[in-house]
Amino acid sequence: MALDEERLENVRMLRESAAAVADRSDLSRVRAQRFRQPGFDRAVWRQMGELGWLGLRLPEERGGAGLGMAELIALTEELGAALAPEPFISALMATDMLDGARLEAALTGEAVILAAWQEKPRQLDGEVETSFVDGRVSGRKLQVPMALGADAFAVTTPQGVAIVDAGDPGLSIEITPAQDGGHWGTLTFNGARGEPGRAPRESWLDEAVLATAATLLGIIDATLERTVDYLNVRQQFGVKIGTFQALQHRAVDLKQQALLTRASIEDAAAIMDEGQGPAAKAASSRAKARASDAALIVTRQAIQLHGGIGYTDEHDIGLFLRKAMVLAPSLGDSALHRRRFAQFQTQADAKEGLPA
């Protein structure tokens, strides 16, 4: 379904402002943040707040921008293309669970509050066990991106959301450095003090899944652009290597992956903008499965097409592969999402009265 004029304008403006905050043609900021702590810019974070991004999906009555999925994927795609290290998606997930002063601080970018929801490797849906009883949180949360830069965490529990300050003595954070130069945190809560947050909107997780897929799409497109540029400048045997048909065909195969991924993601956004339910879940999973696989194919081949220089850390093309290695399995790898797609699409078809 095509977007109307107003939404097309939103998308255009978001892309433009994204380019101003995170420049896809200059990765010097990204390099400077790699393997440092906390690994991202507070100044950029505040800018994101000023631009209204941190409440992009939040309804206007809650202080958000009330924009749709088409807008969110446009933005995260740009952030992906620029390899922005900020834990934007995790923060979006968290704002959904905040109220009052916490929400305000998170929306303006004054505070970095991240979502802590996952408890097992390769987990998306399903039970969580972390407890929140008498204002105390106990349990363990995994894979919180850039956890060292957070002021607080929005923690999901069966008793509701708890907001825990990063400095709480009952919370210990173990850091795992990641290939992209960032890190993730394993959060162990041992009677940490929590204040109640609010339950996130139902579509919360699927929105994060699709936003991650769109980040990967940004990576795919930027990788392909750079690789095609390289084929147009590198010379061997007295000609540009882009002259070789073997490489032309390879580049076309990668373009095919890029286009399929875009089609899948934009379709999913349209479905999600229409409403919630199994069809929306199936669509987000379909897009993430595609994006995870395509991103690894494209970034891997980009190294190959660059030859020796692609195997150096000095050249930027490797940064895209490293980011894809982190994001492809994050919020569910392709196998998980293929299964999840089949499960929810079957439900959606049954609802429509289609044969299973």
Place this chain on the structure above:
Amino acid sequence: MSASRYTLDDYNALGDDDFRALVRDFLKECHPPELRNPVKRLHWDEAKPWYMELSRHGWLAPNWPKQYGGMGLSASKQLIYVEEFENFGAARTPDHGMMLFGPLLIRYGSEEQKAHFLPKILSGEHIWCQGYSEPNAGSDLASLRTQAVLDGDEWVINGQKTWTTLGGDADWIFMLVRTDPAAKKQEGISFLLVPMKSKGVSVKPIVNLDLQDEFSEVFFDDVRVPKANLVGELNKGWSMAKALLGFERIFLGSPRQSAHAFARLKGLAQHYGVWDDPIVRDRYNQLWLDLEDHKALYERFADILRRGETLGADVSLLKLNQSELYQRISEFMLQIAGEDGGRLEPVDGNADLHAPGIFLTARAATIYGGASEVQRNIIAKNVLRLP
């Protein structure tokens, strides 16, 4: 060399099983335990104890003939040697001397050169690196521009090499230089041997994709070496290099890397709790068959060498198949690791479980030693005789 129970006159006289048992015992007894399964490729100072141990028992050069201090192993014995080293997790030592330079010298070197250099490789006195590639001469190697000009009794070298593996560790470089700028590009190239300590040589390490400083740029600024450091005939370096590529390709086509990765696959799947998943098992079995078939292919090529015949252009297929199999295994490992596929450091410091490290390292295998695209060109042209 002080002989030991591992030092035999004729290893090929042993049955395969006996030889395999010998290799296992050797590794158990002689391999320094702290160097087992290194996370990264070792630099010379780290690998030295193991290198010297191999040297002491005469086990350093499985591929060289006995008369030059090698083990003189048959193809099938070399395969067993490789397999057992990989299964054990033996550390790879700097091996350009054994694998590339040794065979070059044995084939094209003068008697004096062989007598001088080969023993020094075996004793660990000389570590060699390979100086072929330049910034503008990669796949198109013949367009190399580093120049050597004869000045009296000395060659004067100017130019730059790049991607030189272990360039910072090496004592010597065997390099291709342009000695006749006027000739057609393949015809003015020669082989020169240059000490890395020479005045005018400078080495700048390059950090690779796996964040290791394994290769380097090497700059030559009026570097002087004696005239006698030329190997083989003047301006015939290209055809020698091409003949040598056969050795390089059979080395890179040996199942070593794939076997190394495959040997870690089951443990990885068990660690991540997916070993009993039928889909994982089927993929594992596929790769297993791929590896066994590759070994069979390798033996065919290794046999050609053993019979003293020259390898044909089809050896490119061996290198192609090995490097791509290695990558497929590494990609499956990454998939198995899930979120840990994005880890920078091994889980529990255990290199066997470091899927992302193996995945990244494997990226290079389809680039060095002739990129896959170039190997396919060679096969299309010289094997299939396509126009």
